[in-house]
Amino acid sequence: MSGPWTALLPAATVGTDRQPGPWPLPAGDIGALARQAAESATAPATGLLRAAGVLATCALAAAQGPVWAEPLPAAAPDDARPVLEPEAALDALTWLLQDGPARLQYEALLRIGQAGRRLPERLLPQALELGRRSIALRAPLLTVLGERGLWLAAQRPDWAFAAGASEATGGDAAWTDGTLEQRRAWFTQARRADAAAARERLQAALPELPARERADLVATLATGLSIDDEALLDQLRTDRSREVRQAALNLLLRLPTAAHPQRAAARLAPLLVLERGLLRKRWQIDAPAAAAADWKADQIDATRPQSDALGERAWWLYQLVRQTPLAWWSSHTGMTAAELLAWAAGTDWSEALVRGWAEVLFAAPADDWCDALLDHWPTSLREDPARMLGLLAPAARDRHLLRYARAGSQPTASVLVHALNACPPGQALSAELSGLLARTLSKQFGDGVLNTDYGLRSLLSEFACAAHADSLATLDTLPRRADETPSCAEALLTVERIVSARRALHTLTPRTP
């Protein structure tokens, strides 16, 4: 609004005592009116105020914003995906994005994506905020943002995680311009289609990638992994990032015929000997007596950290064990996983063996080893059994959980914690386990347990999110007691809301893209 005001501002700033006018008011009707108003005043100050009154009024009457001549940015492309419907699912979504547990949010985004739908525009800012705070939600979120969501995300730096290539661009844009999540998804797809070609794309891109992304994408080589990948993995064993080296070593454990795991086995073989006892032959294990010179080239860390519970030789043994595929043990000794575990317990080196095996197991999961460990959890193993449960396919996992639940040796809350920790978001507990747990909870609540068991109460909503669809009816009719506390009532209300939201989501029909 400077223009006409420049005539009055100097005098108004220093005062009309010093600059009593006349002031260079603009030509034209408005200037003339202001001049006339000013000149008819008795004092210069009043005159200036009168002129200001004229200008202010005219400015208010004339204001309609400055001319905009710059080109307008591109609008969001049209969305091929239809918006989520029906109304009930939309209402559920509105609630759960605001107040729902993360697991429910994950399921909702996943199901909306599977149904080939996208989020309504009004919920996009909230959804992007969720994605900003939770990396875990990003993958399912990206598929339901639609063109509109990607367009919106591109306008805010902290939503950059979603500002990658759009679904419509197709081709390899997701790989060249996408976010890490999009590149991972593209790469997984590419590995399924043509593992060798995909590996070459990755190899070409690796030198430009930051360590975290290198490690992430290298781990994705697990899809379509074969001995053809050995050369690249062998090269990555010496990457400057520890994360990348570990990712490569983990994958090599899944390739028993590769040179690196074979060398590891060859180092172990002389330490594991069959000794003839009085009655029968028995395998004996010994730890290395010294570190060898060629260890370093194979990423064997001969220096025991001072804080480690293992002694130096045990540490060396553990180092060798963690580089050797589990299958070698069975084929070398003829013992099953369960027999090996029982045998290890009787040796002097059980902790080094069990720790090494567990690590190999996480890198290259094997159901028989998981089962054997979960059935007889070694006291020396400080891992969380729930993490190992997570390695198993749902059915195999539930065998252990059902055993825990039926045995009644553990409190329900503890079984729930195991079950929930092992159940990744987007998956449900089995019908059998869900049913058993829901019935147990229902009975305990009827007995008034919920009023006092804070731990159980806090797990309730998480369980409602992960329970099998068949158990929702039981959860919807959990017994209410006249003496329930307000926080109990609130917990049960949240369960009701989760159940009704999940029912609404389950009406969405999955579509193959």
Place this chain on the structure above:
Amino acid sequence: MASMSLTSEAVLALAPDAASAKAAHGLVRPSQWPTLGANDAAVWGECQGSGAKPYQTQVDLAGPAFRCSCPSRKFPCKHGLALMLMRAQQPASFGESGAPAWVTEWLASRADKAEKQAEKQATKVADAPPADPAAAEKRETQRWQRIETAAQDLQRWLADQIARGLGVLDDTALQAWATMARRMVDAQAPGLGQRIQAAAAGVRRGADWPEQTLARLGLLQLACEALGRRGQLSAGEQADLRVVAGWPMDRDEVLAHGPREADRWTVLGSATDERDDRLTERRVWLHGERSGRRAFILDHAFGGRGFEQSWVTGTAVEATLAFFPSGSGLRALLVDTAASAGAARWPATQATDEFQAVARRVAGCPWVGLHPVVLCNALPLRHGDRLLLIVDGRALPLTVRDADVWTLLAISGGRPLNVAAEWDGQTLAPLTAWQCDELLWLRGAA
């Protein structure tokens, strides 16, 4: 009386604050409502709260007006909102049986009250002169005199400030401005005092503060001089000066003598602002479909209490308004209760006509604070850290809450929308956005 069922969005727009809306969502569970019923006139239900006795919640659809037996001071309370949300989302949960006594009695008492008010209005207009017209007139004359004397004082003071120059304004000088503002309050002209304080608050704020301050003082000068020659002005202009001085018009007087307009009014939007000391101000902006006239209804509520009349943005009401005498002719009162008349018919406008109307209103009364503008084909655009609305090749700066910025951009997607907004001469505060007759965005709904 025609009633319509409200959409979830419309119901939530009635919530007094975000917490109430959230709490209401938590109660949208038919299982928590042992009784739910509805007919053409009302919706009712009993909600099991923490106490032994369920709360009785009812909504008169003619308003909609809410009533609930819960102790909440929010209005409408979460139960009322939840009831209406359920009505919108799960109409099948509502029984069709006759209304219980606690509903019919309330509806009857509301009808009674409305009738009595109409009667009171009629008798007042007909034959109820003020108790002592001479005394009232004397009081009025006295107050005008006080205000006029204050305006003369203020003029001298304003001239002093400009004679010395705005460049010397420091905190001590601004304290003298606050003193002057208080003197205006003492002289029964608090409106002038508020304008001084607003001018003081703008000093050294923003790069263009000197011209902004000068503009504010210039408008004050104009008001003082107009007060000095009040006798020569029209009744409307005198009424505007009275409002500028902070002397509210008598509502009964406006209802009795203000020019009336009966129309089907589209509710363009409403803005609720927290003023100091638990005072809530609500401005409801209306567009008359037949007359093309704009109006706003100003209400205040104290301490979280609700407003008697609910206005649902995006709907229309058949109602008669009585306008305050004014050169701008914007502010009005509702003469009788408004009957909902279905969905809004959004006006189609040209930006030039809208700003022409603003200019006409400014010409009628330069002190109008906010103007309703309806801008069609308007594109919200982020430019640096500002949000602009591009209309007809011009860029209007928008004032929007942070969360609203992103929902507005999300629903636009870089394509033009139709927007109703409050225009203060420099920035637009959007109230509502729609496209193809579909209400897409409401201020504060994010």
